[in-house]
Amino acid sequence: MLEDLSHHILDIAENGVNAGAESIGVTFDDDGEFIRLTVRDNGRGMSEATARAVVDPFYTTRTERRVGLGLPFLKQLSELCGGEFLLSSAPGKGTTVSASFSKQCVDTPPPGDIPSTLLTLLVGHGHISWKYVHRVGKREFLLDSDELKDALGGGNPFTDPALAVGVKEYIAENIGELYM
């Protein structure tokens, strides 16, 4: 099973990659009452009919685009956790998926290992512009993969294992500070 929110973020972001997105924005917003995850991509998007169908776990046609259990899992979980699930998409424009979770609800999973999720996305898909915002109350941390690449001398710095491990620690430290 996808055990925590960071696994869901990775899963939904991979959908954006498969939709041919050039840029993907991920937001983790903890306002004290709810946690809201948002993944926005500028990939090929879906028709209204497809967008309705992808949240059905028994929709298995893979000819049009890659569809799996990821979205139904996330929808079910957020609705179980007193939140709401929203999906908006337009062909040629991209897709936005958003799911919220009540922090009061015992079924709301922990955030999990977000630095590992982000590192996996950066290493696996370094050609994509990633923007990750982690917000706790009024404090936030922004990770911009383009900015990171520029700062580290261009190219795809995440393919260097020493740097990749360093980037993970950088993310962990900065997210950790938001909670202090």
Place this chain on the structure above:
Amino acid sequence: MTEEKKKIRSLDDLRKIKEKTGDLTSARSEVDKVKVIIGMGTCGIAAGAREIMNAVLKELEVRNLHNVAVETTGCIGMCQNEPLLDVIRPGEPRITYCAVTPPDVSRIVSEHIVNGRIVQDKLYGRAD
């Protein structure tokens, strides 16, 4: 030793790592690199593929290996065998390992990536 334990907090801290390792990576072209591909579909993620990615990067860092390109791929329809990890050494066939666990990763790195010996007990198959 305390120097090494210093936390990485800023872009400047990352730049320092880059300065140390930068020259090693730039000298090699992509074709000379060993390719490692990890399945990162919903099935792979649920089976622990992200932890395999972590283990691979950590192992490469510890062993100071710079000639390896790590990639991810989506679901390839062998969900029951996830996590899947493929190794392609330059000029050699693509080797697929299945049900990989983090402890397997260090064996795959040392045996196969470094020494070219396939880890038979984790082997799923090969594609020529």
